[in-house]
Amino acid sequence: MDLYAEEILDHYKHPRHFGHLDxxxxxxxxxxxxxxxxxxxELKIEDGKVADxxxxxxxxxxxxxxxxxxxxxxxxxxxxxxxxxxxxxxMDLLGIEVGPxxxxxxxxxxxxxxxxxxxxxxxx
Amino acid sequence: xxxxxxxxxxxxxxxxxxxxxxxxxxxxxxFPILQRRIHGLPLVYLDNAATSxxxxxxxxxxxxxxxxxxxxxxxxxxxxSEEATAQYEGARAKVSTFxxxxxxxxxxxxxxxxxxxxxxxxxxxxxxxxxxxxxLLTEMEHHSNIVPWQILAAERGIELDxxxxxxxxxLMLDNLNKLLTSRTRLFGFTYMSNVxxxxxxxKELTLxxxxxxxxxxxxxxxxxxxxxxxxxxxxxDFLAFxxxxxxxxxxxxxxxxxxxxxxxxxxxxxxxxxxREVHLSGFKSSELPWKFEAGTPAxxxxxxxxxAVDYLSQVGxxxxxxxxxxxxxxxxxxxxxxKGLRILGPSADKRGGLVAFTLEAAHPHDIAAVLDNxxxxxxxxxxxxxxxxxxxxxxxxxxxxxxxxxxxxxxxLLVKGLHKVVEMFTF
Numbered sequence: 001m002d003l004y005a006e007e008i009l010d011h012y013k014h015p016r017h018f019g020h021l022d023x024x025x026x027x028x029x030x031x032x033x034x035x036x037x038x039x040x041x042e043l044k045i046e047d048g049k050v051a052d053x054x055x056x057x058x059x060x061x062x063x064x065x066x067x068x069x070x071x072x073x074x075x076x077x078x079x080x081x082x083x084x085x086x087x088x089x090x091m092d093l094l095g096i097e098v099g100p101x102x103x104x105x106x107x108x109x110x111x112x113x114x115x116x117x118x119x120x121x122x123x124x
Numbered sequence: 125x126x127x128x129x130x131x132x133x134x135x136x137x138x139x140x141x142x143x144x145x146x147x148x149x150x151x152x153x154x155f156p157i158l159q160r161r162i163h164g165l166p167l168v169y170l171d172n173a174a175t176s177x178x179x180x181x182x183x184x185x186x187x188x189x190x191x192x193x194x195x196x197x198x199x200x201x202x203x204x205s206e207e208a209t210a211q212y213e214g215a216r217a218k219v220s221t222f223x224x225x226x227x228x229x230x231x232x233x234x235x236x237x238x239x240x241x242x243x244x245x246x247x248x249x250x251x252x253x254x255x256x257x258x259x260l261l262t263e264m265e266h267h268s269n270i271v272p273w274q275i276l277a278a279e280r281g282i283e284l285d286x287x288x289x290x291x292x293x294x295l296m297l298d299n300l301n302k303l304l305t306s307r308t309r310l311f312g313f314t315y316m317s318n319v320x321x322x323x324x325x326x327k328e329l330t331l332x333x334x335x336x337x338x339x340x341x342x343x344x345x346x347x348x349x350x351x352x353x354x355x356x357x358x359x360x361d362f363l364a365f366x367x368x369x370x371x372x373x374x375x376x377x378x379x380x381x382x383x384x385x386x387x388x389x390x391x392x393x394x395x396x397x398x399x400r401e402v403h404l405s406g407f408k409s410s411e412l413p414w415k416f417e418a419g420t421p422a423x424x425x426x427x428x429x430x431x432a433v434d435y436l437s438q439v440g441x442x443x444x445x446x447x448x449x450x451x452x453x454x455x456x457x458x459x460x461x462x463k464g465l466r467i468l469g470p471s472a473d474k475r476g477g478l479v480a481f482t483l484e485a486a487h488p489h490d491i492a493a494v495l496d497n498x499x500x501x502x503x504x505x506x507x508x509x510x511x512x513x514x515x516x517x518x519x520x521x522x523x524x525x526x527x528x529x530x531x532x533x534x535x536x537l538l539v540k541g542l543h544k545v546v547e548m549f550t551f
Contacts, residue, residue, distance in 0.1 A: 003493055003497075004490075004493075004494070004548065009548070009549075012549070013549075013551040014551075033510070034505060034506070035487075035488075035489055035504075035505055035506075035519065035520055036487075036506070036513075036518075036519020036520045037487075037519075038519070058487075058519070059487060060486075060487035060488075060489040060490045061486070061487065061490045061549065062489070062490075102489065102493070105489060
């Protein structure tokens, strides 16, 4: 089944960068109340670049795989570059077609990352 | 004992045909969509609590109306308008008979059940509630029977109280007499939970509310489509339900209310059809039921709902209820075979035709997505009942909900599909 490609399931079952950082520079918590997906993203910033990243939370396979894949990808990227990330950046990483309902799951990690690098305040 | 049997109409009611088994194969043939294939597989539609499918007779009624009768109602004196008006008001009379209202004037058309509940909050609530008054609801309500009251609470300073839900998904009624006080003006509750499936003891709760002088607003969305509902016998004051969950079209719902209450309530919306006369200095409201029906109504949809009521009556509500109870009991027996599956809600004797559950291995969205690939449609999420999910400390659940066209074989396919979900997501 396309949505649950081998790579997606692999990231779901063995998420990369899952856990906490010792001394994060940025922490952002976000959730998708509609489906209950939740993520806390921690970023370690050095010289304007992501030195390390970690995430915790719970959610469906799509949101967790997206968080895992995104975390792998953003290490070493500059904050300016990450500010320019959009929906397509995540879709390219996932490499699957995501329908209009599940897109919110796929984009939750991006939403948290963008809010963190732009320095937005958390809603709650 | 079964709660439901205690508040369905008396078996002595001569209007009820004797319960007979459903001829499911014949019924299925009358629903064109059930011929569809999803991802190459036959559709197994188990999302009936969200919306039901439509029989040919309802689809034909809509087409026939648009092809032969389309005109505005209550306005023209030409033939089409008279025919449209007769069909539209005829549908109201059918619905009135279906729920045993005292008369069709008490049947108010709304867009859906949410709007029906909102009419009570905005019209009755604004005219009758003042600071310090209490409204009692339950923790298992759909958002549409919580949010209108929260809006009113913020506006009017009224207090909201909630009957809590026990671990088994039934209402905790031990302290009901503490929650229902002389300051309680209205008790709003659902006949049947759209998540845990619990059928509430409507007569008992209504009696308790009336003892303290509170009115009763019954959300009968999950009840009217699935079991005989007698508005007069239940003795409630308002009753709300939607058409699309009972084989009818979307865009049409019903608020039934006691005539003296409806007569005393101010109009909900202003506009055409709801007025007797309008002058620049003011207006006089029309009489019931049109007082609450501003603007050109959902004419085709009302007529379609009339056709749905005809269909349901012909099959027999007792037979539908019985078949769904049996199917649900079968599902409750088979679902625990799936590893890590937790069922929300009470035993079969206390619930209607739906089962919500969680799986240890997978998020409800993933469950629903994998099942969809097998042609099986279920609901995943919080089903517009977030407080109830918070009470069970879960973000979401998966829900299979049944109707008259569902079969044991479909329950078997669901169970088989869930085994596959577990296999896919276990590591």
